[in-house]
Amino acid sequence: MTKPRILLIVGGGIAAYKSIELVRLLRKSGMTVRCVITRAGEQFVTPLTLAALSENKVYTNLFDLKDEVEMGHIQLSREADLVVVAPATADLLAKMAAGIADDLATTLLLATDKPVLAAPAMNVRMWLHPATQRNVATLRGDGVTVLDPDEGEMACGEYGPGRLPEPAAIFAAIESRLSNPLASSAVEAPPLPSRVSTSLDTNGSLDHQPDFAPENHRPLFGRRILITAGPTHEPIDPVRYIANRSSGKQGFAIAAAAAEAGAEVLLIAGPVPLPTPPGVIRVDVETAVEMAEEVRQGLPVDAAIMVAAVADWRAADTSAQKIKKDGSGAVPPLALAENPDILAGVARSPDRPPLLIGFAAETNDVIAHAEAKLAKKGCDWIVANDVAADPMGGESNRVHIVSKNGIDSWDRLPKAAVARKLMEKIADELDARSPRHSD
Ligand code: C5P
Numbered sequence: 001m002t003k004p005r006i007l008l009i010v011g012g013g014i015a016a017y018k019s020i021e022l023v024r025l026l027r028k029s030g031m032t033v034r035c036v037i038t039r040a041g042e043q044f045v046t047p048l049t050l051a052a053l054s055e056n057k058v059y060t061n062l063f064d065l066k067d068e069v070e071m072g073h074i075q076l077s078r079e080a081d082l083v084v085v086a087p088a089t090a091d092l093l094a095k096m097a098a099g100i101a102d103d104l105a106t107t108l109l110l111a112t113d114k115p116v117l118a119a120p121a122m123n124v125r126m127w128l129h130p131a132t133q134r135n136v137a138t139l140r141g142d143g144v145t146v147l148d149p150d151e152g153e154m155a156c157g158e159y160g161p162g163r164l165p166e167p168a169a170i171f172a173a174i175e176s177r178l179s180n181p182l183a184s185s186a187v188e189a190p191p192l193p194s195r196v197s198t199s200l201d202t203n204g205s206l207d208h209q210p211d212f213a214p215e216n217h218r219p220l221f222g223r224r225i226l227i228t229a230g231p232t233h234e235p236i237d238p239v240r241y242i243a244n245r246s247s248g249k250q251g252f253a254i255a256a257a258a259a260e261a262g263a264e265v266l267l268i269a270g271p272v273p274l275p276t277p278p279g280v281i282r283v284d285v286e287t288a289v290e291m292a293e294e295v296r297q298g299l300p301v302d303a304a305i306m307v308a309a310v311a312d313w314r315a316a317d318t319s320a321q322k323i324k325k326d327g328s329g330a331v332p333p334l335a336l337a338e339n340p341d342i343l344a345g346v347a348r349s350p351d352r353p354p355l356l357i358g359f360a361a362e363t364n365d366v367i368a369h370a371e372a373k374l375a376k377k378g379c380d381w382i383v384a385n386d387v388a389a390d391p392m393g394g395e396s397n398r399v400h401i402v403s404k405n406g407i408d409s410w411d412r413l414p415k416a417a418v419a420r421k422l423m424e425k426i427a428d429e430l431d432a433r434s435p436r437h438s439d
Contacts (some may be wrong), residue, residue: 003030007036007137008023008084008204009038009092009108010037010045011038011092011097013087013089013121013122017045017120018164019035022171026171026174033057035059036059036126074111077114077115080112080113084118085116086126088120092106094135095109098135113141119173120162120164124158124160125354127161132388150164150165155163156232159259159279159280207425218422219392221261221262223264223303224301226266226309227254228251228295228307229248229267230269230274231243231245231272233271235318237322242315248269248274249393250307250415254422264387266298268285268295287311288314288342290312290338292342304353308342309361310342313338314336315337341377347378357382358381362384366385382402384400396414396415408425
């Protein structure tokens with residue numbers, strides 16, 4: 001069987017260097033690669049490098065008359081089994097969606113009768129811009145496989161979706177596309193695990209996009225922060241569960257503030273119907289046991305903030321079928337088992353974060369209970385709040401930060417303001433303990 005032939009279009013952008021590794025992977029698997037590089041791409045990768053690795057001529061200019069004789073652009077666009085655009089810039093995606101053909105790369109893309117796979121790479125705001133999202137939707141509708149960009153820290157210092165997927169992931173998507181010729185936009189790689197989501201899933205607009213300030217105004221830039229939020233649900237049978245009144249609002253506000261402050265944020269959320277704050281990686285869980293496992297996997301971090309109202313107990317046995325009334329008036333026994341204390345477990349773990357923060361919702365003797373909890377849980381701070389005065393689910397909080405250095409009591413503030421003030425305090429504390437990687 002002949003090995004597949006790939007026409008690789010290398011767009012501009014800092015991620016263009018990853019196309020070199022992609023060519024290497026394609027060649028290693030025996031595929032033939034022909035490269036076309038845009039003028040912007042040439043600013044980042046030289047045609048000579050791509051020629052050496054692909055062992056083929058690299059095409060750069062539509063008006064190369066000699067090539068028009070040797071091999072016209074129509075032929076070039078059609079001799080491949082798959083056309084791959086990596087990195088696909090916002091500009092290239094826009095031109096592809098609009099059918100603009102004003103250079104060799106876009107002319108080939110318009111002329112080809114072969115499947116096309118695009119791996120986007122751009123600044124997070126450019127990716128999230130409604131114009132780009134519209135173009136991606138158009139292209140997917142046209143049958144182009146547009147991969148989701150990776151999420152993470154970008155060359156420009158911002159954080160979010162927009163990074164070029166790793167070459168190995170693009171390679172896997174190419175293989176998958178080639179083995180499934182009828183597939184189009186259905187092949188979306190590289191997938192984040194299904195339990196992982198980002199603001200894009202729930203909030204594709206820029207409405208709540210944080211204002212990314214220069215690095216020195218983002219006091220948590222270079223820090224990784226784990227946050228738990230919301231309640232947990234502990235199933236009794238397929239239709240019933242044990243729950244509590246936690247709304248998740250304070251934890252989500254903290255995750256949003258941490259991302260705005262430049263941190264890489266992992267939010268492990270119990271079942272709450274709240275949108276994912278921009279720039280936050282969210283993992284949804286249901287039970288305390290699931291939350292404990294995700295927290296374990298999320299370590300190590302620079303700081304962990306355990307805001308979740310984890311159920312203390314779960315049903316000792318869950319019934320696979322709905323428990324029925326038998327008409328006798330007898331009440332079914334509900335035996336409980338104690339859940340793992342996630343916060344205390346993290347405090348004891350070898351991966352204990354340098355700064356470990358617990359929350360305490362109390363209805364009486366708030367400070368005394370918080371001081372006792374600080375020692376019992378082995379954390380650095382307890383953020384205590386009086387839920388007798390304002391039950392869970394409200395929009396504001398009056399908190400006291402209890403640590404071995406004393407008690408810092410704040411006025412009642414909106415939850416977003418509590419979150420921002422907490423981020424300032426955390427940034428100061430982390431900076432005092434260890435300078436940032438970026439400093
Ligand atoms: O013991 P209590 O529930 O009052 O402690 C509250 C703090 O401990 C919160 O930070 C909460 O997220 C954390 N916690 C936990 N795992 C539990 C119970 C509480 O991480 N099973």
